Amino acid sequence: MNTRRVTLCAALLVLLILGVAPIALMFARSLSVNGAFSLESYQHLLATGRSWQLLSNSLGLAMITAVICTLVGLPLGLLFAKTDLPLRRVFVLLFTLPLVIPPYIMAVSWSDTLAPHGLASSFFGPATTQKLSGLLFGSPGCVLVLASTFMPAVMLATMTFTRTINPRLEEAARLSARALRVLGGITIPLIWPGVLLAATLVFLLALGEFGVPTFLRYQVFAVESFTQFTASYNFGAATAAAVPLALLTFLLLGIEWFALREKIQPLRPASESDSNYHVSLRSYRVPLFALVSILCAIVVLTPVLSLLLQGGSTQSYLRAFRVVSDSLMRSIFLAAIGATALTALGFFTGYLIHTRGLSIWRAVDAGTVLLFALPGTVIGMGLITLWNRPATNFIYATPLIIVFGYLAQYTALTGRVTVAGLTLVPASMEEAAATVGANWMRRLGLIVLPLVKHALVAGWLIAYIFCLRDTGIAMLVYPPGYDTLPVRIFTLMANGAPSLIAAACMLMIAATVLPLLGVAALVRTQRRRRLWR
Amino acid sequence: MALIVFDCVSKAYSGQTALHDFSLTVEPGQRVAILGPSGCGKTTVLRLLAGFIAPDAGTISIDGQVVAKNGKILQQPEQRHIGMVFQDLALWPHLTVAGNLEFGLKAQGISKSERIQRINGILQLVEMDTYLRTRPAQLSGGQQQRVALARALVLRPKALLMDEPLSNLDEELNQHLRGELLRLHAQLGFTLLYVTHDRAEAVEIGTCVVRMRQGSIERIVSTEELKSR
Numbered sequence: 001m002n003t004r005r006v007t008l009c010a011a012l013l014v015l016l017i018l019g020v021a022p023i024a025l026m027f028a029r030s031l032s033v034n035g036a037f038s039l040e041s042y043q044h045l046l047a048t049g050r051s052w053q054l055l056s057n058s059l060g061l062a063m064i065t066a067v068i069c070t071l072v073g074l075p076l077g078l079l080f081a082k083t084d085l086p087l088r089r090v091f092v093l094l095f096t097l098p099l100v101i102p103p104y105i106m107a108v109s110w111s112d113t114l115a116p117h118g119l120a121s122s123f124f125g126p127a128t129t130q131k132l133s134g135l136l137f138g139s140p141g142c143v144l145v146l147a148s149t150f151m152p153a154v155m156l157a158t159m160t161f162t163r164t165i166n167p168r169l170e171e172a173a174r175l176s177a178r179a180l181r182v183l184g185g186i187t188i189p190l191i192w193p194g195v196l197l198a199a200t201l202v203f204l205l206a207l208g209e210f211g212v213p214t215f216l217r218y219q220v221f222a223v224e225s226f227t228q229f230t231a232s233y234n235f236g237a238a239t240a241a242a243v244p245l246a247l248l249t250f251l252l253l254g255i256e257w258f259a260l261r262e263k264i265q266p267l268r269p270a271s272e273s274d275s276n277y278h279v280s281l282r283s284y285r286v287p288l289f290a291l292v293s294i295l296c297a298i299v300v301l302t303p304v305l306s307l308l309l310q311g312g313s314t315q316s317y318l319r320a321f322r323v324v325s326d327s328l329m330r331s332i333f334l335a336a337i338g339a340t341a342l343t344a345l346g347f348f349t350g351y352l353i354h355t356r357g358l359s360i361w362r363a364v365d366a367g368t369v370l371l372f373a374l375p376g377t378v379i380g381m382g383l384i385t386l387w388n389r390p391a392t393n394f395i396y397a398t399p400l401i402i403v404f405g406y407l408a409q410y411t412a413l414t415g416r417v418t419v420a421g422l423t424l425v426p427a428s429m430e431e432a433a434a435t436v437g438a439n440w441m442r443r444l445g446l447i448v449l450p451l452v453k454h455a456l457v458a459g460w461l462i463a464y465i466f467c468l469r470d471t472g473i474a475m476l477v478y479p480p481g482y483d484t485l486p487v488r489i490f491t492l493m494a495n496g497a498p499s500l501i502a503a504a505c506m507l508m509i510a511a512t513v514l515p516l517l518g519v520a521a522l523v524r525t526q527r528r529r530r531l532w533r
Numbered sequence: 534m535a536l537i538v539f540d541c542v543s544k545a546y547s548g549q550t551a552l553h554d555f556s557l558t559v560e561p562g563q564r565v566a567i568l569g570p571s572g573c574g575k576t577t578v579l580r581l582l583a584g585f586i587a588p589d590a591g592t593i594s595i596d597g598q599v600v601a602k603n604g605k606i607l608q609q610p611e612q613r614h615i616g617m618v619f620q621d622l623a624l625w626p627h628l629t630v631a632g633n634l635e636f637g638l639k640a641q642g643i644s645k646s647e648r649i650q651r652i653n654g655i656l657q658l659v660e661m662d663t664y665l666r667t668r669p670a671q672l673s674g675g676q677q678q679r680v681a682l683a684r685a686l687v688l689r690p691k692a693l694l695m696d697e698p699l700s701n702l703d704e705e706l707n708q709h710l711r712g713e714l715l716r717l718h719a720q721l722g723f724t725l726l727y728v729t730h731d732r733a734e735a736v737e738i739g740t741c742v743v744r745m746r747q748g749s750i751e752r753i754v755s756t757e758e759l760k761s762r
Contacts, residue, residue: 168623171585174610175617176637176688185636189627 011348022382041240077158104211109303157198208375310502320503338406346414376472405473421455542591566739584610616685
């Protein structure tokens, strides 16, 4: 076997051990009681009417969230990618903010906003605020929080796919039709499979989310599974409650894969000379700007401002920092380690998928996406099933288990970013190096890696954000004394002071956003330098 | 009256001149071939005329009406009644051949019966009438060229712009389609602006050839003159 094949097989093995094995073992264990085959856990689950109620709540919440995200995210994505709307880059950053922080933080902030002395009360008065607050705790509140959190996924997907359309297709239509008709007749149908994929991911993310429904007291399967595990330590029941989520994920992604695999347009590398098709909003520019500003103020700025105010004075923030600093530092450290490992594993899986390096490249691609779409709690329970045993305690009892969880769930992110980066590199680059006698490792290190370095940096950042915001995996597997900041805030929510929770949430937001702003500033400086040259 | 007039038109991209003081007049029914090396501004001429970009300076008129002037687009692309065949053809992959032709007709508010009549008529002309329900990806390169041409002509444009549409085809097919284009021009009598970097192609298709270099017209020669050299 050559080095290339051995390396790709090793990457595949890591994925199998860290991602597939825990889920398979968890499922197998849910089918046995005292070592014998039994469907008792499932019988118990299906026997109660409560299960069907949970299922309908879960599906309803996920469906409404996905529909709202598509209805809002698609037009916003088109506005930001295709038009001359003022401040569109700032809007993209602001609307993306909720996606990069743990969803339950948005729930906390909305709860603060609608509290008796919260921000909303000073605008609408106590009576209206009380009514709104009543709506927050239940399905409308869950929909509001999850839709504002996951909407950026559809918005960003719309922007990405829109930019990969050959602009000539839209210009050809523009010769005979108005801009709006071109969007409706050409642009949207071309990006629709990609948007549908993003909407499906939103559906699955909402289906597996447990933090928001727990905080807003709405009973869904993800909460049931989490509660069975943490409160009752009933592993069988917890697994049985998690399996419907996993099966739904399998089913939906399977349908999506078969229905859309030929329809998603391949990413077209944008050439420097390509002038992307843009729509001038003309007289609609100001009204649309006002509309987007209002939406942004409601779904992003209000809750964040509310948290900031609830956090109190500088002293309160310093106090909060002292209380959560160990968790914060641990979170940043683990996220950095996780992102680095994910970048490495993602590079090899991405390379495997892009070059079709092994015959099962399609399965690897589908498998990583499936693991990404699975609820974090399901991955967490799988990890416990596999690693919680004396022989592997040297891993399970250390924060390494959290990093394993990150690798299991988020490889799809760095893998996909690598594939996107590799698409821009002509195969002839590596082939040219081969013809002059460079072996695979040398070709990879000296040709391919430098050419995809920007994609790898982007992948690292995305992975860092997802590791930092992760709650589901860390909540279930963190060893005693090694909690992360999202876990610490989540536990503080039960009995911590609201100002402390708000300040800790703001610290969490800062830890996520600051590195992003740092990289953005670095990229801007580099661009300016290049222009000066 | 001239159909198309470029009057001292200039255009730059990020400070780099693409077109400088470009003036050209095209009469109705004329076949103009714009010839020049890559990057000389040929495609910019077509994009300005189609209304995708505005000139930094100068005036563009179509049929006596000023459509763009000094950085401003005064008439949107769909109001100019210009047809275009792109270098990569830009056939919409999610629509059938009929769908590709019908999109523009629908957008122009043409009745269903007339749409059907026009689509069938033009597809018969380009000998593609048996491919109504076929998607572009299922067609050969030559067939795709014919559909792109039909899509542009079905709208009965005042002028047809072609941006090196035959450059990706083999010589034999290229020759054949040039003949087809001339036949269609003889039948329909449209005004043609044909961009190419191939001298032989320019001489065969144009009744006059505009030679461009570095964003300016080097000279305008009649095909007869070129052929006699």
